[in-house]
Amino acid sequence: MESNNTIWIIIRRMRIPFLVIIVTFSISILGMTLIPGMDDQGHPYKMTFFDAFYFVSYMASTIGFGEAPYTFTYPQRMWVSACIYLTVIGWFYGIGAIVALVQDKRLAREIDIARFRKKIQEFREPFTIILGYNNITHLIIDWLNREGIRVVVVDRDPEKIEALDLENFIPEVPSLAADVTTPETLKMAGIHQKSCQAVVSLFEDDIKNTKIALLCKLLNKRIKLVIKSTTQTQSEHLHNLGVRYIEDPFLFVSNRMYLALTAPSLWLLEMWVFGHILKVREREQLPRGKYIICGYGRMGHALERALKKAGMPYSYIDIKSTDYKAEKQSAVFGDGEDYKTMIEAGVKEAAAIIAATKDDLINLTILATAKKLNPEIYTIGRENTLDDLSIFRAARINRIYILERILAEFTYLFIARPLAYRFVRLLHTKDETWGAKVVEQMHAILGENPMHFEITIDEEHTYALSKELNKGRKIPLGTLRRSRANREERLPLLILLCKWDDRRMELMPQDDLPLEAGMQLLIAATEESKNDFEYIVNNYYELEYVIGEK
Amino acid sequence: MNTEKVISGFFFILAMTINFGFVYGDPSNLEYHSGYELFAAIVINLIATVLKLGDKTQLGSVLLATSLVADIQLIASATVWAFAVYVMKGMNLESTVAVVSLAAGAFIANIVSVTLFIGDTLKSKR
Numbered sequence: 001m002e003s004n005n006t007i008w009i010i011i012r013r014m015r016i017p018f019l020v021i022i023v024t025f026s027i028s029i030l031g032m033t034l035i036p037g038m039d040d041q042g043h044p045y046k047m048t049f050f051d052a053f054y055f056v057s058y059m060a061s062t063i064g065f066g067e068a069p070y071t072f073t074y075p076q077r078m079w080v081s082a083c084i085y086l087t088v089i090g091w092f093y094g095i096g097a098i099v100a101l102v103q104d105k106r107l108a109r110e111i112d113i114a115r116f117r118k119k120i121q122e123f124r125e126p127f128t129i130i131l132g133y134n135n136i137t138h139l140i141i142d143w144l145n146r147e148g149i150r151v152v153v154v155d156r157d158p159e160k161i162e163a164l165d166l167e168n169f170i171p172e173v174p175s176l177a178a179d180v181t182t183p184e185t186l187k188m189a190g191i192h193q194k195s196c197q198a199v200v201s202l203f204e205d206d207i208k209n210t211k212i213a214l215l216c217k218l219l220n221k222r223i224k225l226v227i228k229s230t231t232q233t234q235s236e237h238l239h240n241l242g243v244r245y246i247e248d249p250f251l252f253v254s255n256r257m258y259l260a261l262t263a264p265s266l267w268l269l270e271m272w273v274f275g276h277i278l279k280v281r282e283r284e285q286l287p288r289g290k291y292i293i294c295g296y297g298r299m300g301h302a303l304e305r306a307l308k309k310a311g312m313p314y315s316y317i318d319i320k321s322t323d324y325k326a327e328k329q330s331a332v333f334g335d336g337e338d339y340k341t342m343i344e345a346g347v348k349e350a351a352a353i354i355a356a357t358k359d360d361l362i363n364l365t366i367l368a369t370a371k372k373l374n375p376e377i378y379t380i381g382r383e384n385t386l387d388d389l390s391i392f393r394a395a396r397i398n399r400i401y402i403l404e405r406i407l408a409e410f411t412y413l414f415i416a417r418p419l420a421y422r423f424v425r426l427l428h429t430k431d432e433t434w435g436a437k438v439v440e441q442m443h444a445i446l447g448e449n450p451m452h453f454e455i456t457i458d459e460e461h462t463y464a465l466s467k468e469l470n471k472g473r474k475i476p477l478g479t480l481r482r483s484r485a486n487r488e489e490r491l492p493l494l495i496l497l498c499k500w501d502d503r504r505m506e507l508m509p510q511d512d513l514p515l516e517a518g519m520q521l522l523i524a525a526t527e528e529s530k531n532d533f534e535y536i537v538n539n540y541y542e543l544e545y546v547i548g549e550k
Numbered sequence: 551m552n553t554e555k556v557i558s559g560f561f562f563i564l565a566m567t568i569n570f571g572f573v574y575g576d577p578s579n580l581e582y583h584s585g586y587e588l589f590a591a592i593v594i595n596l597i598a599t600v601l602k603l604g605d606k607t608q609l610g611s612v613l614l615a616t617s618l619v620a621d622i623q624l625i626a627s628a629t630v631w632a633f634a635v636y637v638m639k640g641m642n643l644e645s646t647v648a649v650v651s652l653a654a655g656a657f658i659a660n661i662v663s664v665t666l667f668i669g670d671t672l673k674s675k676r
Contacts, residue, residue: 012604019600026593033586049589050632 006110013101017094024090028056028083035079039070060087112176113188119174120190125150128198128415129189131180131212133160135386136202138167139408145169147416149197152189154180181211183219191220198224198415202247202407206234213243226411230298245414249403252410254302255428256401260286261310265435266427272450273420274409278439279448283398287378288312289351294366295319299356299382299403317345319366321359333365342373352378360388364395419454419522423497426507438496438508442524445492450524452496455537457519462537469517475547478511482546484536492529497522555671561598562667565620566660568594573657577650578643585631588653592624595656598663609670616663623656 032052039045047055051069058065059080072080101107120127127150130137141151151173155161158177165175178185180201190196201212206229213227225243229235230250238246259267264280272278291307291314293300300316307314325331347353353370355363360383367379383392383402392400413421427435442450459466468475477498483489498509499520506513525533536542568591575582599617602610627649634645 008604008606015600015603018603019597022593022596022600026589030586030589033589048632048635049585049628050636 006107006114009104009107009110010101013097013104017097020090021087021094024086025056025060028060028087029053031079031083032056032076035076036073037070037076038073045070056083056087059084060091116174116176117188119172120152120188120193123150123190123193123195126195126197127152127190127193128200129154129186129191129196130200131155132201132203133164133175136404136408136411137200139386139405140200140411141169141173143408143412144416145171145173149416154178154185154189156180181208181215183215186212186215186219191216191223196220196223198226200226200411200415202226202228202411206230210234210238210241213238213241217241217243224415226414228407247407247410249407250298250302252406253299253401253403254306256406257303257306258309259428261306261312263430263432263435265432265439266430268439269435270424270427273413273424273452277449278442278446286399287351290314290346290349292317292345292347292350292353292370294353294355295321295357295363295382297356297358300354303354303356315345317341319357319362321357321362324357324362325359331359331361333362334369338369339373342369347373347377350374350377352380354380354382356382358384360384360391364391367395367397417454419497419499419520420452422499422505423507423522426497426505430507442494445490445494446524446526450494450526451530452522452524453530454520454522457515457517457521457537464540464543465515465537466517467540468543469515475515476511477509477513477515479546480515480533480536481511482536482548484532484542484546487546487548491532492526493533494524495521496524558598558601559667559671561594561601562660562664565591565594565598565617566657566664569620569624569653569657569660573650573654577647577654580641580646580649583650583653588624588628588631588649591653591656592621592628595620595624595660609666613663613666616659616666620656620659620663623652623659627652627656 029049029052032047032055033049034046036044036046047069055068060083125148128144129152130140131154133153133155137153141153144151150171151169153161153164153173153175155164155175155177156179161175161177164173167173176185176188178188180186186199191199199212199216201209201216203209203212209227209229213225216223216225224245226245226247227238227243228247228249229238230248235246235248235251256267256270259270264285268276268278268280289312291312293303293307293314293316296304296316296318297320304314304316319333324333328335347370353367355366357363357366363381363383367381370377371379378399379397380399380401381392381395381397383389383400384404386402386404389402410421413424455461457466457469465475465480477495481491481493481495483491495509497505497507498513499505499522500516500518523530523533536546568587572583572587572591595617599614599621602614602617605611605613630645630652631641631649634641634649638645
């Protein structure tokens with residue numbers, strides 16, 4: 001019923017124009033039948049209703065075929081002149097009303113909503129609802145589209161929605177400008193639909209995120225939620241609501257920092273999952289020694305936790321970007337007073353400095369000042385918006401933490417690559433020796449730039465293999481690592497994670513592990529070995545060959 | 551008092567009464583049935599139809615349906631009349647009865663419409 005709003009608006013608006021046309025026509029027709037005329041032989045006659053209807057119909061539209069059936073008498077002509085103005089005004093009014101209706105904003109919006117709904121109802125493939133369109137979600141949309149996951153975007157701001165429409169995403173991203181914190185909007189975006197997988201809400205405002213999380217949970221219990229939260233109490237609150245995935249960018253940064261300080265191999269593996277090459281570049285190695293944290297807000301605290309846990313000495317300079325700007329009337333760090341605080345904090349003998357304020361310009365100037373005082377210092381910067389990326393690159397900062405990008409990466413991984421996401425989570429429970437072994441193994445088998453993919457053992461993805469397994473045949477995992485050219489040789493392939501269900505998972509499974517239908521695998525491979533692998537699991541002949549029983 | 555209700559009620563009932571006025575009389579004799587009355591019936595019925603547009607309720611849809619039936623019957627009646635006069639060379643008994651009975655059908659549709667309208671008014675108890 002709701003989707004037909006457009007038609008109802010049109011009908012309601014057209015009532016008066018219709019009435020005007022009916023009334024003007026009937027007055028004109030009635031007059032024509034009452035006024036006496038004269039036929040070609042001079043006999044008086046009266047028009048019938050049909051004659052009058054015919055004449056008025058073509059007169060009203062101002063086509064004018066002449067006077068029918070006979071030339072008019074003067075009384076008739078006088079009535080016709082009055083009728084012309086009457087009916088023409090009626091028509092103009094009707095046409096004007098239609099034109100006004102086409103330009104009507106309410107109608108345009110109803111049409112937009114109807115289109116949006118229709119597009120979403122036609123989705124057969126899984127899709128994700130993203131609330132809010134900005135740099136972060138733009139990246140996420142790009143990546144999800146590449147994986148073939150459809151996306152729906154809702155943002156309150158119509159200008160942002162227009163910007164999104166101009167992006168021409170392929171496949172198309174249905175978008176709507178509406179208030180995201182109302183249940184109606186979420187329903188329109190298809191939260192009730194079977195194919196709706198997840199809702200992403202990464203707003204700055206924690207309370208808004210919580211409200212959305214609550215609404216989504218109530219509207220659809222089984223949906224995955226990606227909700228941003230920047231404080232611990234908020235995260236706990238969300239956890240109690242049953243939100244499966246809470247994104248705290250500061251926690252991510254803190255964990256990464258800790259990993260980079262204590263277990264570089266694990267850090268490398270995590271970065272590799274996100275697309276880094278499998279090698280630590282020289283400038284990426286964090287130095288050991290004293291750290292200075294500039295900016296002691298949420299980010300500063302998160303980094304402090306990491307440093308403390310890693311047992312690294314540190315000191316901090318408390319700079320609040322807003323206070324600093326208000327006090328000094330400038331967004332550039334580095335006057336005489338600042339130099340003094342820097343030196344007092346021990347910049348000359350420190351190993352690294354972290355600029356973690358909320359202002360990109362202050363962060364840049366902090367690092368520049370530190371470099372001036374101590375050219376050997378290792379610089380770590382927090383970049384707040386993706387727009388400033390090129391400036392940060394040009395500033396030759398050793399390590400940049402871009403909160404927006406980190407958020408986007410984790411969201412993408414969680415939605416599109418659940419196994420890789422699991423793998424990253426499990427990495428944090430392992431130690432450096434384990435990590436070093438894995439990295440070494442990967443280097444030996446796959447080189448420095450392997451890729452990763454995940455596959456579920458079912459008929460759709462591994463046709464031959466799942467058929468054989470369903471017949472009750474026992475096939476160990478190692479079989480899949482044999483080359484299809486020569487089964488004595490090994491494919492350059494490494495199985496990183498094997499998942500049965502949410503509770504049972506195994507990192508780096510052994511070759512003798514028996515395969516089961518429904519199992520999910522995360523595999524590191526090269527482009528070529530991935531192709532070979534897919535051949536083997538889908539094709540009976542290849543599979544029989546690598547099993548080697550016949 | 552609701553002005554909109556007065557106006558729409560006025561036209562719904564007028565549509566029925568004028569329709570009745572045209573139908574009333576010997577159906578085989580055209581002299582009892584005035585063309586002006588048929589014309590008025592058509593115009594008033596069209597106006598009543600437009601007034602029923604845009605009502606989203608269940609009752610509104612049924613009212614609109616009855617009105618559309620009445621419109622079609624009355625326009626058919628007028629068309630038969632014009633066809634008989636101009637194409638068939640004059641009215642005969644068959645066409646006369648057809649004109650009147652088509653209008654009679656429209657009258658029944660109008661009765662249904664008015665009954666529903668009054669029923670709804672009584673139900674609202676105000």
